[in-house]
Amino acid sequence: MIRRTHHARDRGIPDATVARLPLYLRALNALAERGTLTVSSEELAAAAGVNSAKVRKDLSHLGSYGTRGVGYDVQYLIYQISRELGLTQDWAVAIVGVGNLGRALANYGGFVSRGFRIAALFDADPAVVGERIAGLVVEHVDALESVIKDRGISIVVIATPASAAQDVCDRVIAAGVTSILNFAPVVLAVPPEVNVRKVDLSIELQILAFHEQRKANGGPIMADQWPDEVGHVRERSMGAGS
Numbered sequence: 001m002i003r004r005t006h007h008a009r010d011r012g013i014p015d016a017t018v019a020r021l022p023l024y025l026r027a028l029n030a031l032a033e034r035g036t037l038t039v040s041s042e043e044l045a046a047a048a049g050v051n052s053a054k055v056r057k058d059l060s061h062l063g064s065y066g067t068r069g070v071g072y073d074v075q076y077l078i079y080q081i082s083r084e085l086g087l088t089q090d091w092a093v094a095i096v097g098v099g100n101l102g103r104a105l106a107n108y109g110g111f112v113s114r115g116f117r118i119a120a121l122f123d124a125d126p127a128v129v130g131e132r133i134a135g136l137v138v139e140h141v142d143a144l145e146s147v148i149k150d151r152g153i154s155i156v157v158i159a160t161p162a163s164a165a166q167d168v169c170d171r172v173i174a175a176g177v178t179s180i181l182n183f184a185p186v187v188l189a190v191p192p193e194v195n196v197r198k199v200d201l202s203i204e205l206q207i208l209a210f211h212e213q214r215k216a217n218g219g220p221i222m223a224d225q226w227p228d229e230v231g232h233v234r235e236r237s238m239g240a241g242s
């Protein structure tokens with residue numbers, strides 16, 4: 001059965017494949033930097049931390065099958081994946097909330113080389129507005145809508161406190177943005193055409209804590225005690241899962 005809702009685009013690339021393409025790209029870029037010209041699916045699998053059958057299947061969605069006995073052409077695969085991910089063009093990104101996290105992101109040099117140009121920084125605090133960070137002057141969040149339109153910003157990173165995140169989210173959507181990367185620990189309500197990716201390191205730590213605890217207790221992990229995808233341990237026997 002074809003599950004259309006799980007497909008990222010009309011061409012039918014599954015979301016799970018899309019989520020692995022950046023891993024392949026990172027591995028391929030590292031190979032290219034070392035001067036590697038071709039790569040087998042096994043080598044790419046090991047470098048990306050994915051199994052090789054999955055690599056072959058994922059790349060077949062891009063129309064890339066490799067050459068038997070030779071493998072994949074590294075540069076061509078980089079081009080194909082970049083094109084599929086929309087990285088052959090530059091994207092203008094804004095960061096809202098220029099505290100500890102926002103300024104660390106603004107100062108990170110790695111986005112530009114991957115096609116993401118930080119084009120605006122916003123904050124609500126008058127002590128922060130006007131500050132120069134990574135070559136940009138922090139602007140007041142009141143200017144959000146006009147700056148988004150003027151600079152063609154297509155992706156917004158939210159790094160405000162949780163209490164401000166939904167309001168910021170509503171405003172950037174009203175200004176026409178449909179892609180949001182949310183670091184605030186809150187689930188944002190958005191219309192269906194808006195894509196939100198969330199990053200929460202404390203959830204990752206909680207999942208690691210779960211596994212540490214299991215290892216310390218020695219016993220096998222019971223099927224009904226796996227954490228769900230947001231890290232909450234389900235206790236099916238208590239009827240708490242959904």
Ligand SMILES: NC(=O)c1ccc[n+]([C@@H]2O[C@H](COP(=O)([O-])OP(=O)(O)OC[C@H]3O[C@@H](n4cnc5c(N)ncnc54)[C@H](O)[C@@H]3O)[C@@H](O)[C@H]2O)c1
Nearest residue numbers: 097098099100101123124125160161162164184199200201
């Ligand atoms: N996802 C993660 O892994 C992760 C890690 C660390 C922090 N966080 C979260 O990221 C957010 C930022 O953390 P931080 O340590 O940088 O906090 P911070 O307090 O240092 O910075 C928040 C900034 O947002 C600004 N702000 C507040 N309201 C605003 C508004 N309406 N519009 C624009 N700017 C506004 C503040 O003036 C401040 O400069 C928090 O929600 C925090 O919980 C997430």
